[in-house]
Amino acid sequence: MDVSLVSFDSKTASSEEWARFHTFRRIRHEEQNPGDPVTEDATSETWMRRGNPEAEEIRFAAFRHGKPEEVIGWLYFSVYREEAPSYATREKEARVSLQVLQPYRRRGVGRMLLAKATELARERGKSLVIGGTEEADGFAFVEAIGAQVAQRNREGRLYLDQVDWEMVERWAEEGPRRSPRTTLQWLGDHVPDDIAEEYCEVLTESLNEAPRDELETGDTIITPEVNRHWEDSIKESGGRALEVMCREGDGAISGMTAMGYWPDDKTMIQQFITGVRPPYRGRGLGKWLKAANLLRMRQEFPQVTVVVTGNATTNAAMLSINERLGFRKHRDSIMAQMSLEAMDEYLKRGGG
Ligand SMILES: CC(C)(COP(=O)(O)OP(=O)(O)OC[C@H]1O[C@@H](n2cnc3c(N)ncnc32)[C@H](O)[C@@H]1OP(=O)(O)O)[C@@H](O)C(=O)NCCC(=O)NCCS
Known part of the structure; x- marks a missing residue:
């Protein structure tokens, strides 16, 4: 052609x-x-x-x-x-x-x-090219060109009519019982300037703690300026963010979770990153954050019937929380990587 x-x-x-x-x-x-x-x-x-x-x-x-x-x-x-x-x-x-x-x-x-x-x-x-796919032809292409499947991911979907809301409420109640000095703070569409630096440290850490498996990518650094551009893009494209973080008794931010909603998506909302800083793990903060945000989401976005999220298949902690909430696999996806040398070789061979 x-x-x-x-x-x-x-x-x-x-x-x-x-x-x-x-x-x-x-x-x-x-x-x-x-x-x-x-x-x-x-x-x-x-x-x-x-x-x-x-x-x-x-x-x-x-x-x-x-x-x-x-x-x-x-x-x-x-x-x-x-x-x-x-x-x-x-x-x-x-x-x-x-x-x-x-x-x-x-x-x-x-x-x-x-x-x-x-x-x-x-x-x-x-020297390295990275891409992703969730389609059968994409998987076949990745294999044919000799790219490395460096990460296997799963898109999960949570249908709200199948959620055990009593359990969600229990998680939200257990949080403050197990951590009486910890409080939740909702951020709406905009992280206040006075906490942006610390919030972005937690966000950066959370993003980079998620498993990268074989992907040879480095850390992603979120500064207050980078985060502000992301918030403004959501707002200008008609979207809204629903973000909540938790603070310890000494004021330190210990974790966060975020969702994003666009009216074009009608009944679907996106679940973004959730992270609890390492010293504060094992106290149910992840469950508390996710449960509290889901309960709030139900009030603020009554039109939503399904939550969509993506996780690495090796992210046992997040998958465990998501599965207990009722997220089910919608489809598999992969991230593939290929060195520039290998791409040259494939193209020189004339493909196939
Ligand atoms: C992946 C994609 C871009 C390939 O486009 P394409 O125009 O069909 O690719 P080509 O015709 O150049 O194929 C190159 C080689 O890849 C392999 N290949 C591509 N699709 C294949 C398939 N469905 N099954 C088996 N081999 C396949 C073959 O070896 C092919 O060479 P050949 O036809 O001479 O045997 C296309 O399938 C697509 O748009 N998929 C959805 C999006 C996606 O997954 N993108 C990839 C990751 S970013």
């Missing part, structure tokens, strides 16, 4: 370019997440225009010769900028997402996108 790649810049894209992208995005959504609510065009444009200021983000659309109106494939490529707080720890890696519409698969478009990703990574001096 005669295919060309055309750069897509979310900061300057014309309305025609956006329209072509959204058509592609909606078809891909049905392939990837059939039956789930689709994000509205305006919401996804706001999100993509704001972008990630920490990263250089590059996108290419794939078109067939003579068919400039139909996007059939997409490459997303990102690397940390030198001034980003996580640059020092994640300097060598590039993150990619390759997507080809189902009718156009197995005709070399994925390999072409991979070749472009290799070129972009080489120009920037990166």
Whole structure:
């Protein structure tokens, strides 16, 4: 197939370019997440225009010769900028997402996108490329190109009509009984400036304590500025965060958990990171935080019927809490990594 790649810049894209992208995005959504609510065009444009200021983000659309109106494939490529707080720890890696519409698969478009990703990574001096997938064709592609499956993850879903709410209430009551000097503090959409530094330390620690398995990625560093951009992106794209943290008697923040809701998702809410700092583990704080946030979520978002989350399959502690709450596996996903050398070798062999 005669295919060309055309750069897509979310900061300057014309309305025609956006329209072509959204058509592609909606078809891909049905392939990837059939039956789930689709994000509205305006919401996804706001999100993509704001972008990630920490990263250089590059996108290419794939078109067939003579068919400039139909996007059939997409490459997303990102690397940390030198001034980003996580640059020092994640300097060598590039993150990619390759997507080809189902009718156009197995005709070399994925390999072409991979070749472009290799070129972009080489120009920037990166030695490792990381991507994820939850689709059968993606698993097969990862195996065929010889990438390493570095982490196995599980998307879990909690259907609220199946929750044992008495148990959830018990967890919420047990928390203060076992830790009488610990208190909960809700953060709403914005972490107050006076605690942002300490809150971001806890968030950073929690993110990096989650198992990375074989992934050769480094620590992700969340500073108050990085967190503020994330909060503003949620707000500007119409979303709301529901975050709660716990404080010890001496004022130290001992743990946190966060969810995010976007009206486009209708009945679905996302569960993000939960973390309890190591010295405070084993006292039921994780269960207390999650139970209290779920109870609050039920009041603030009565339209929600399902909570969605993702965990590494090796994250025994989090999976144990989630399973007892009633989260069930929705599907498996993987994170794969490949050195630039191995990508070159695969492409030189002509694939296959
Ligand atoms: C992964 C994906 C991008 C591959 O796109 P594609 O255009 O079909 O890939 P190519 O035709 O270039 O395939 C290259 C090689 O990968 C292997 N491969 C790709 N899909 C395969 C499949 N479903 N089964 C077995 N092998 C497969 C083959 O070896 C193929 O070469 P061959 O056709 O000469 O045998 C596409 O399946 C897709 O969009 N999947 C959903 C999104 C995703 O999972 N992305 C990957 C991770 S970011």
